[in-house]
Amino acid sequence: MSDKQPSNWQKAIEGEWHGCPSLFESDGTWVGTNKVNRASEFKDGRTTYWMETRFDATGPLMDRFEIGARMEFGVVDSDQDRIYTGPDFIGSGRPYGLLVDSNYYSPGWNVNLRTVNHVVPELGMQVYSSQLFEGDTIVGVFNGLYIVTQDHESNPATQQQVSDWLEKEKMDGKKPFNLSVKHEGVYRGEFEVYDANQQLVGTNKVTITHRPINLLHSEQTIELEGVVNHKWTAMRTRNGNTQQFHGPDMFGNGKSYGRYLYSIRHVYGEPLKLWSRETVVDEDNTLVCAWQLIESQKEKYTLFGVLRFEAGENVLAPTYVDRG
Known part of the structure; x- marks a missing residue:
């Protein structure tokens, strides 16, 4: 047994997160969604991040990102750097309290990602986005809002809450960014x-x-x-x-x-x-x-x-x- 303790960021994201981020082409065209559940789990001094995805999109980005396998990769966890050690993601994240700004590479997707995750307790959500690059050229974007659960597998009320959230995200994810117009x-x-x-x-x-x-x-x-x-x-x-x-x-x-x-x-x-x-x-x-x-x-x-x-x-x- 290790006496190593999880980082503050690792503690802040404990639980299983559920979202349905939207997928956009590089010009901003909405092409579909990606149902996601994911967790970063600390056990015996090691941190493992897993993610299950189900894309529902049109066009070549669907073939690119739906690789048909659960993602699971190691993390060197600290409050200075979170280092992603593969095989699915290789790179690192930089935590600032309840926000982490990450830059890493996905061999399966062949994209470099800038991912910003911001936990917002007062709103009960995590605000997520990934800008996807080939070199310096953006080829797409994922973004959406997540909620966290601790008892999703066993609690029907929690399961219904997640289902309602995912349906709302499917509708809201394509809404355009507009500040107060009038x-x-x-x-x-x-x-x-x-x-x-x-x-x-x-x-x-x-x-x-x-x-x-x-x-x-x-x-x-x-x-x-x-x-x-x-x-x-x-x-x-x-x-x-x-x-x-x-x-x-x-x-x-x-x-x-x-x-x-x-x-x-x-x-x-x-x-x-x-x-x-x-x-x-x-x-x-x-x-x-x-x-x-x-x-x-x-x-x-x-x-x-x-x-x-x-x-x-x-x-x-x-x-x-x-x-x-």
Whole structure:
């Protein structure tokens, strides 16, 4: 028997996770779903990760990803690095409290993955995504929301809860990423802040003031107060599932895959950029965000949390022309 103890991240993900992430082609086209149950299990000083998948998709990605076998691979578990030792995945993950940012390779799928898993206890879910690459070229995306169980095999009520969740995910996974289209308002929340050494250094109050200009344009001001203090305003445009940020303070672009938007914004006049994954998780415009501030091409801070929307005036109410 080993006296080795599981990492904090391993403790945070104890149990069996259930989800039905959507599968998207590189251009953002939704092509199907993947029913998944998975767990990371610590026993006798060793960690084993297993995953059972059942794809239901169309096109060549179905043949690529449905390999017809249970995935099961070793993990070197720690709070500094989680190293995946194969055979199904080879690479590592970097934990920050309740979020892990992983980069690894799947020989069976022939893709390199950037996977971000964020456990959100206040919402009772894990927000998951994998961007799939050949080299630097994106070839697809998986993303979706998971719930965890401890008694799925034996409890009919839990089984029904999971079944209901999976059905809802099948419907919601293809919804497009849209912020409030007609109502101005404020997104508010508190993010945990981790430094480049993965140490929790405090929290940040995050406020995003949002005002639609028309159905495709909005003005947003992001304000960070706390460990990190910044304020940026930019005009944001949407064209299908692509977005752009036009300054004056931030310039960049993003691409959405269903409910998830991945973007990079450069701060004008500074060696600073913001990488973000933002996910709309309900009908109330609640956003779950994972942000990384990169300074001089190096990781500076990783921030993540929940933003809840406080709706204001409908600034795109019906317009009329009165003719005598």
